[in-house]
Every structure is written in C-alpha cells, then in structure tokens.
Amino acid sequence: MVDNCAMDRIDLHIVRELQNDGRLSNQELAQRVGLSPSPCLRRVRQLEQDGVIQGYRAIIDPEAVGRGFEVLVSVEVRRDRETVEAFEEALQDVPDVIEAYRLFGSPGCLLRIAVADLAAYERLWIERLTTLTGVTEVNSQIIMKRIKEPKGMPVDVRGA
Amino acid sequence: MVDNCAMDRIDLHIVRELQNDGRLSNQELAQRVGLSPSPCLRRVRQLEQDGVIQGYRAIIDPEAVGRGFEVLVSVEVRRDRETVEAFEEALQDVPDVIEAYRLFGSPGCLLRIAVADLAAYERLWIERLTTLTGVTEVNSQIIMKRIKEPKGMPVDVRGA
DNA sequence: GCTGATTTCGCAATCGCCTTGCGCACCTCC
DNA sequence: GGAGGTGCGCAAGGCGATTGCGAAATCAGC
Incomplete structure (x- = not known):
C-alpha cells in the first residue's frame, strides 16, 4: 500500500492487460509486455504486494x-x-x-x-x-x- | 448469453467464489464448492459460455x-x-x-x-x-x- | 569515463495444476 | 424393470507456475 511509485511503462502495461483479462496466464502476459515469464511474474507479485493490484474478480451478469x-x-x-x-x-x-x-x-x-x-x-x-x-x-x-x-x-x- | 437458467446452488457458489477471487485455482475452487476438479472446471466453462461469467478483471488502485x-x-x-x-x-x-x-x-x-x-x-x-x-x-x-x-x-x- | 554496487533480466529445472478421456452412479421416463 | 441421459470422480499427459542462479544492464560516485 506504500506508494512505491516506481511504476515504469512495463508495470503500467501489465496493469492494463490484467485489468482487461484477469485470468491471463503469466506466459501470455509476459509475451504481451515483452518480458520473459519469470521477471513478469515477479513484477505482478510486487504490484499485488504494493496494493496497485488490489485483487481479481469475475464479472457476473x-x-x-x-x-x-x-x-x-x-x-x-x-x-x-x-x-x-x-x-x-x-x-x-x-x-x-x-x-x-x-x-x-x-x-x-x-x-x-x-x-x-x-x-x-x-x-x-x-x-x-x-x-x-x-x-x-x-x-x-x-x-x-x-x-x-x-x-x-x-x-x-x-x-x- | 441464452438464459439457460439451470443454475443450481453449486453454480451460484462457484459464481460467488470467483467474484471474490477471480484467480482462484480450479483445485481450490472445487474444494470450496464440494466438487472434484474436473466437473468444477466444466461448470466454470459452461458459466463462461452462457455469459453468466462475463470475464475476469484485476482491480486496480x-x-x-x-x-x-x-x-x-x-x-x-x-x-x-x-x-x-x-x-x-x-x-x-x-x-x-x-x-x-x-x-x-x-x-x-x-x-x-x-x-x-x-x-x-x-x-x-x-x-x-x-x-x-x-x-x-x-x-x-x-x-x-x-x-x-x-x-x-x-x-x-x-x-x- | 571508468569501476563497483545494485537492480533486473533470462535460462533451466522442478513442481504442481490444468485438462481430457473414460467408466460408474444416479435419475428419469418409458 | 430396463434404457437413455446427465453429471460425477479417477487417472494420466501435457503445460504453466515458480524458484535459484548466472549474466547483462543501469546507476552512482569518484
């Protein structure tokens, strides 16, 4: 939750993609943002821990x-x-x-x-x-x- | 999208759990709703196809x-x-x-x-x-x- | 501008989960 | 009571997640 505002463009890209599809596999996500899977997953975990990503939710009719x-x-x-x-x-x-x-x-x-x-x-x-x-x-x-x-x-x- | 309203209580339970945490693993979800992983996944797919689950999204600060x-x-x-x-x-x-x-x-x-x-x-x-x-x-x-x-x-x- | 420190990446291996095909139980309708 | 249909659990194969480690890039200070 601490405002570690070191969000670079890759972080923003990750956030955008996960907002569009919260169930993206890490592999697909990594490919879209131009990273290999491991650093991509590490960034996602960091974003979750920083409170930038507050959770995931299914959208229900x-x-x-x-x-x-x-x-x-x-x-x-x-x-x-x-x-x-x-x-x-x-x-x-x-x-x-x-x-x-x-x-x-x-x-x-x-x-x-x-x-x-x-x-x-x-x-x-x-x-x-x-x-x-x-x-x-x-x-x-x-x-x-x-x-x-x-x-x-x-x-x-x-x-x- | 067709209103196949054969939603039993297990389907409702699935919907509720996935709304709370859209990234639940299928295994964990199955356990919570009292099913084994395979029929659970089949139900989720069906709900997605019927338009009950319209998508998944990360919640962003x-x-x-x-x-x-x-x-x-x-x-x-x-x-x-x-x-x-x-x-x-x-x-x-x-x-x-x-x-x-x-x-x-x-x-x-x-x-x-x-x-x-x-x-x-x-x-x-x-x-x-x-x-x-x-x-x-x-x-x-x-x-x-x-x-x-x-x-x-x-x-x-x-x-x- | 070079050097050391730090950060972040990519690779590889292990582990665990997703996924599908199949057999069985139950329920319904003849 | 039998036959068809629906939905479950089991097991195996494949694939993705996850972590440790070495290498590359970045940055600060001199």
Missing part, C-alpha cells in the same frame, strides 16, 4: 444472479458527525447497495442498488432505506440503461 | 494509475432520439468516463469520471463535456469519499 433491476438513490442525511458515521456504517450491512459515495453539495450521498425487480426494491425501500436514522430525504431513480459498461480505469502506457 | 480524483456528473440532454444516440455514442470515446447511466426522470444521465486531479477535470470539462452536442446542462459533484467499495453483486446461495 447481474441478471443471472437475480439482480437485473438497478436503481440510483440520492440520500440526504443530517450533517453531523455521529449521524453520518452511523449512516455509512449501516450501509455496509445492506448487501443490495452495490456502490455508495459521499459527495460535496447536494445530494450528500448517492447509492447504486441492484435487486431482482421493482417489487424487491419497494420492499428494500420501505424496510431498510427509510428506516435508516438521520435520513431526511430519499430520491430513487430507476436506471433505464447502462450506457457504458464498467471496464475499469483506463491506463495510459506511454509508448505502447 | 485508481491512485496508482493517476486517477484518484473522481467526479459524478449529472447531464441533461435534449430528448430526441438523434441527440441521445449521438451523445451516448460520443461518451464511448471519452476514456475518463468510467461509468454512465441513462435514467428515468431528471437528470437524464449520470456519469462517473476519474481523472488525475482538479486541473485535469477542469480541462476535461471545458474541452470535452461542454462541447458535446445537445447537452443542455452539466452539473459536477466531486466525490468526497467512497463509502462502499464495489465488491460485485452479492450472490445468495441457499444453504451455503
């Missing part, structure tokens, strides 16, 4: 696991430290909340929620969202379409 | 690749088909836009953007966001804190 209905929820919370901290802590225990951000300005907080369908969302809304303490306003917006599939951060490799 | 500054941008676009389609198409060519949703109601569109710092965002805003055709309103909100790290979809495995 939300529909297939019964979470094809997505909602963006703006939440306003009373702005004192206790309330905010309790609210954010409580969010951790709601698995349907996929993403959550605290913002400057208004709304103070934005959630992305994924559930099975409208009925499931109604249940979540009435049972878990409106009951959170300190919440003064909840505004739900159904997602019509995902315009851009999340593909991770773009990584600029100078000269590659 | 945004800071490490110079994208530690994140902004949520509400965009309003003129609501005719031509404009909307052109706008959404144009978004694909802006790599700094990490996520994009089209919403019901207002705002009509929400973007998540990741750049290096405020200066980089100012440049992006003036050069690429305000110049998009049909855009009638752009409202930027800087993200103070990521409350919940994206960990993918929760997968309920009945009885596991």
